[in-house]
Amino acid sequence: MAGQVELTETVLDYVREVSVREDDVLRELRGETAAMPALASMVTMPEEGQLLALLVGLVGAERVLELGTFTGYSALCMARALPPHGRLVTCDISERWTRVARRYWARAEVADRIDLRIGDAARTTADLLAEHGPGSFDLVFIDADKAGYPRYYEDALAHVRPGGLIVLDNTLFFGRVVDPAARDADTEAIRALNAALRTDDRVELCLLPMADGITLARRTKT
Numbered sequence: 124m125a126g127q128v129e130l131t132e133t134v135l136d137y138v139r140e141v142s143v144r145e146d147d148v149l150r151e152l153r154g155e156t157a158a159m160p161a162l163a164s165m166v167t168m169p170e171e172g173q174l175l176a177l178l179v180g181l182v183g184a185e186r187v188l189e190l191g192t193f194t195g196y197s198a199l200c201m202a203r204a205l206p207p208h209g210r211l212v213t214c215d216i217s218e219r220w221t222r223v224a225r226r227y228w229a230r231a232e233v234a235d236r237i238d239l240r241i242g243d244a245a246r247t248t249a250d251l252l253a254e255h256g257p258g259s260f261d262l263v264f265i266d267a268d269k270a271g272y273p274r275y276y277e278d279a280l281a282h283v284r285p286g287g288l289i290v291l292d293n294t295l296f297f298g299r300v301v302d303p304a305a306r307d308a309d310t311e312a313i314r315a316l317n318a319a320l321r322t323d324d325r326v327e328l329c330l331l332p333m334a335d336g337i338t339l340a341r342r343t344k345t
Contacts, residue, residue, distance in 0.1 A: 127332065138170060145169040149199065152227045156194045164297075165193060171334045172200035175264060175290065178339075179204035182288050184261035188251070189213040190244050190275050191267035191292075195224025201264065202233040212238045212260075214247045214267075244271065248278040258284040266292040269309035272316050276340075280325060283342050289326070291316075295336025 128134065145153075149172065157166045179187060179201050185208065187201050192215035202211045215221050221239055228234040240247045244267050251259075263279040265272065272291065279289045296313045299305040317338075320328055326340040 143169045143173060145173075148227060148231045149196065152194060152196055152199065152223075155223065156196065167193075167196040167200075168334045171292075171337065172196055174333075174337070176200045176204040178288060178290065179262055182261050182286075184287075185209045186260045187211040188248075188260045188263045188279070188282055190248070190263070190265045190279075191215060192221050192224055192239065193217075193266075194220050195227055197264060197266065198224065198237060199228060199231055199233060201262075202228070202236045203231065205236055207236075209236055210238060211236055212240060212251065214240045214242070214244045216242065216244075244268075245274060245278070248275075248282065252278075252281060257281050258287075260284065260287065262288045262290065264290045264292070269293060269296065270312045272312050273319070276316060276320075280342060285342055285344065287342050289340040289342065291338040291340070293335045294330055294338040295332065297335060300336075 149169065153166055153169065157163050175197055184204075185206060187205065187209070189198055189201070189211060192198055192213045195213075198211060198213045205211060218241060221241065225234065225239070228237055260282045261284060263283050265275045265279060267275060276289065276291065283289055294313060294317055296310055299310040300314050300317065317330070320326070320338065320340060323340075325344045326342055329339045331337045331339065
């Protein structure tokens, strides 16, 4: 029985060659983001964006919540996968990076499906809960500050409907989660959440060893 394939650059290039369907708008957005000083590590991989779009379709999502917008690549992928009446609410604290996002959303003609909220994510999720009530989203994607992940996960459980999906990015966090010397707040938060998810009977669970670690948690209980 074969084990895990070593994902070399050659293998990754092959994966992208045979499966990624990134158009000019997405490619240019990713390229502009990668050229930003010190931010190249935050660029969404095209295969991850394509996975997110596939998941939106698979769960039949009409309402999506995203925590962490950055330059809007993942939001663009998910918004395109929504039906015409669908809505994606995305939250970020940065006006600077989301200005880039707005430009590309307009080019892709999905800006009317996206509700961008600028401000603290914890405050925004509380406001959304007051506005729409619990269980009002079909999918929640978390890609914000890592130290806040345990809180964001609990917020996501309140927002996602039973049978809905929570997707957490960076749950291997550059491999730091298995480095005992890594004791920074971000790594410790991801470690703690991963451990807690293992025994959380409110969800079905799968951690995918792709990109920087993508965890899928399907809510099973009210």
